[in-house]
Amino acid sequence: MDAIVLAGGYATRLWPITRRRPKMLLPVGETTVIDGVLQSLEDDDRIGTTYLSTNEAFADEFEAHIDEMGYEKVQLSVESTADEDEKFGVVGALAQLIDREGIDDDLFIIGGDNLIGFDPSEFLDFFEEHDGPALAAYDVGSREKAKSYGLVELDGERVVDFQEKPNNPKSTLVSIACYAFPADSLRFEEYLSGDNNPDEPGWYIDWLQQQEPVSAFTFDDVWFDIGTPDSYFETVEWKLDGGSLIHPDATVENSAIGDTVHVMAGAEVTDSSLDRAIIFPDAEVHDCDLDETILGEDVHVEGYNMSGSLIINR
Secondary structure, X not given: OEEEEEOXXXXXXXXXXXXXXXXXXXXXXXXXXXXXXXXXXXXXXXXXXXXXXXXXXXXXXXXXXXXXXXXXXXXEEEEOOOOHHHOOOHHHHHHHHHHHHOOOOOEXXXXXXXXXXXXXXHHHHHHHHHOOOEEEEEEOOOXXXXXXXXXXXXXXXXXXXXXXXXXXXXXXXXXXXXXXXXXXHXXXXXXXXXXXXXXXXXXXXXXXXXXXXXXXXXXXXXXXXXXXXXXXXXXXXXHOOOOEEEOOOOEEEOOEEOOOEEEOOOOXXXXXXXXXXXXXXXXXXXXXXXXXXXXXXOOEEEOOEEEOOEEOOO
16 A cells, blocks of 8 residues: 655744744654654555655745655655645545556545554554544543544544534534545545545545445554644654653753753853743843744744743744
């Protein structure tokens, strides 16, 4: 089978940090958001080609990252958009990618901005056992949170109803961006020809489960949907186990380093206090008190008390 890792979004809720950087390449501890998934697919013998689906704006960054990491299965597939306003919708983009790359095998699809606690190979085991379309589902534990996702209703392991971003969710079990389809269930063109919603994959799942059985792989491990500064900090906090990570090539002098602090290579921190702070390479922090703050590359700050700030060097 083949795989598609979705990395075509523009992450506007994380701007300015992601204005010129794909959020999938944001550091999370000593790795990035996307590398856990890419490495797992690289190691799974069932996967032939992993198509990393992105846009024209970030294609060069992903190409350089693929080369740097030495992935052998990963192939970049670029949609012809360079701005949020030009996007086709996820289902529309998937249909175009499948046609563009000539995909006719079973297919695994996962969001590149998801950090999941289970190994994708576990999900693929489930898919093989059930011999039909499958999705991964997670209990977010809050009906308010459930409003932002696709709500899944199950009878055993079978999906019997699906509601995309309901106003009044009946439960808290939601679909995450993790799907597997047999080749004959890749019916995106048929779906789109019926004037159906091209945006979220959940609309396609709702349509598909009315055509054929769809199974749900439920899991209790962690899941982070990285789309906001808060969710990014939560992900880093989990990865660092609440601690700190100071790169050997960073300089930290006469400073108090609190919880969930990541100081990257070449950064310099002196006479400062940091708590829940992410300092990108070659940034400089002098005589500052930073909380819930992200500083981009080469940013220099001195004599500031900041909280809840995202700062880049223009």
